Amino acid sequence: MEGRTQVDEGLPEGSAKLNVSQTPPSSSQGLRKSANGRPQPESLDRTGIPPEVIKLLPSEFVRANRVLPLGTRNGSLRIATARPGEGRIVEDIRLLTGLEVEEVVYPEQQILEGISECYRVTVEQVIENLGSNKEGSADAGNLHDIEVMANEPTVVNLVNVIISTALQERASDIHIIPFEKALQIKYRVDGLLQEKPPPPRQLHAALISRIKIMADMNIAERFMPQDGHIQIHNRGVRVDIRVGTMPTIYGESMVLRLLEKGNRVQTPQELGLDAERAKVLSRLVDKPHGLFLATGPTGSGKTTTLYSVLSGIYAPEKKILTIEDPVEYELAGVAQIPVRPTRGFTFATGLRAILRQDPDVVMVGEIRDFETAEIAIRAALTGHQVFSTLHTNDSAGAITRLLDMGVEAFLISSSLEGVLAQRLLRRICESCRTEWEIPPGMLDKLTVLGSQHLERTYFHGAGCEECRSIGYRGRIGIFELLAIRSELRDLIVQRRSSSEIKAAAHRNMKTLQQDALAKAAAGITSLEEVLRVAAGDSEE
Secondary structure: OOOOOOOOOOOOOOEEEEEEEOOOOOOOOOOOOOOOOOOEEEEOOOHHOOOOHOOOHHHHHHHHHHHHEEEOOOEEEEEEOOOOHHHHHHHHHHHOOOOOEEEEEOOHHHHHHHHHHHEEEOHHHHHHHHHHHHOOOOOOOOHHHHHHOOHHHHHHHHHHHHHHHHHHOOOOEEHHHHHHOOEEEEEOOOEEEEOOOOOOHHHHHHHHHHHHHOOOOOOOOOOOOEEEEEEEEOOOOEEEEEEEEEEEEEEEEEEEEEEEEEOOOHHHHHHOOOOHHHHHHHHHHHOOEEEEEOOOOOOOHHHHHHHHHHHHHHHHHHHHHEEEEOOOOOOOOEEEEEEEEOEEEOOHHHHHHHHHHOOEEEEEEEOOOOOHHHHHHHHHOOOOOEEEEOOOOOOOOHHHHHHHHHOOOOHHHHHHHEEEEEEEEEEEEOOOOEOOOOHEEEEEEEEHOOOHHHHHHHHEEOOOOOOOOOOEEEEEEEEEEEEEOOEEEHHHHOOOOHHHHHHHOOOOOOOOHHHHHHHHHHHOOOOOHHHHHHOOOOOO
C-alpha cells in the first residue's frame, strides 16, 4: 500500500456491486461457487486500497458502521459492506465525502479484518507523534509523577498500540528493555526477536507503570521481580497476557507473554508429526496407565503437544485433571488448575491433592524436582495415565534426567511408556517460496549431516508482503518419538550410561535431525533453519 499515488479504479474480480438506488442484493451476491458447487465468499483484496481512499472516511466511522472504502470511480465511492441498503450510513458517507456511494457486498469478517489492517495505528506513528519532547517525562524518583504520567492519553495509547501491533504481527512475546540512553522494544515472532522503533527513553518509567496498573501489580516496587496478568479482547478473541518484571541497572525490564484463548487445539499431525509416528503416539497414550513425557527447551511447544494429546483422548467417561503454571489454553471437558507458589500450592502439593479427586488422566505442567517426579511416577504405577514435560535436549535424555533427580531406576523402568522430544522450525512463507541453490559456504556444514542430503532440491523464502519480507510465516514441529521397549527397560534398571541408552533408543526411531531434514526436503522449511535449530542434534 505504501508509495501508491494512483487511485485504484479496479474492483476485485467477481465481487457483487450495488448502487444505492438499486434493490439490496440476494444472499448469493458477493459469493462465488467452488468446484463442488457450494457458494464461497469472495476474497477482499485490502492490499490494493490506496491510502488517499482510506483517508476519505474516519477510523471511528468505519469501525462503528463496519464499512470499508475500496476506491473511487466517476464521482462515486465504492465501499465494502455486509449489510447493503442502509440509507442512514449511505447518507452519512455522502455528507463526509461529497461523493455518491456504490456498495459492494463482502462477508463481515473480511471487512473487519480489512478495517483492522487499513486503519491500524502503528507504533512508529505513535512514537513519531510523541517526538523527542521531554516535557512529558516523569521524575523516576517521584511515584506520584510516574502514576500521573502512566495515565496520560499518550502513554495509554502507546501501550495499547504496542500490544495490538504485537497481536497483528503474531508475536508470542513483547520485550521492553531499558539501557542508559535508549529503550528497546522487541517482538518475538516465530521464535526470533525483532526490534521495533524505540519510544523516547524518558517514557520508560511511565510505560512500565502503565502496564503494571493494567496487570494489577505494585507500581511502587521497582527493585524486586513481579508477576501480573492482563486480560483483553482482540477481534472478539480473548487474549491473556502474562507480565513479568526484572530489575536491571538501568531500570525495570519487562516481558509480556501473549496467549490467545480462542485458538483451536491442533492434532499431532497438524503440529508436524507424520502419520506413521502419529499412530505410534496414539497407541502409547491410549494405554490405561503409565507416564508419558514431552521434552525440549523452553518455548519448544511441549505444552501445546500435550494439550493436543489430551484433546484427542478425551471422552465423557474419563475424568481429566491438569495442574499448570499457568493455564495456557482452556480445554473442553478438562478441569484445569493453576499452581499458586506464593501461597504454597506447588506442583507437588497440587498433584497430591489431584490424586484424591479420583482422576483417570492427570497432566502435570512440568516435573521440576524429585518430589514431583516421584509422585507422578507412583501415580502412573497405581492405575493413572500421567502426562508431563521435562527440559532435556532429546528423548533419551529424559531417562537420565529422572535418574539424576534421584528417582529409582526400577520405578522409571516400570512406569515410563514413551517420550516425545521436539523443537520448532520456522515455515517457509508459501507466498514467496522459491527453489534455492545451496551456497558453497554451507556445504561444509551440511556434510556432517550426510552427503545424501545434498542431492535434493531445497527451498527458501524470498520475502514478500505476506511475511513482512522475512521469508518465513508460522512454525512447525520436528519430533523424535521414543517408545520404551523391553531392551530400554533393561538398560534403565541396569543404570547404563546415557550414551548407551541413547544409542539403543536411536536404533528404532527417527531423530530430530532426520525429521528436520525431511521437512526441508519437502519444502516446508529451509536448510538454514535445520542448521540453526537441529544441527546440534547429530546422531552418535
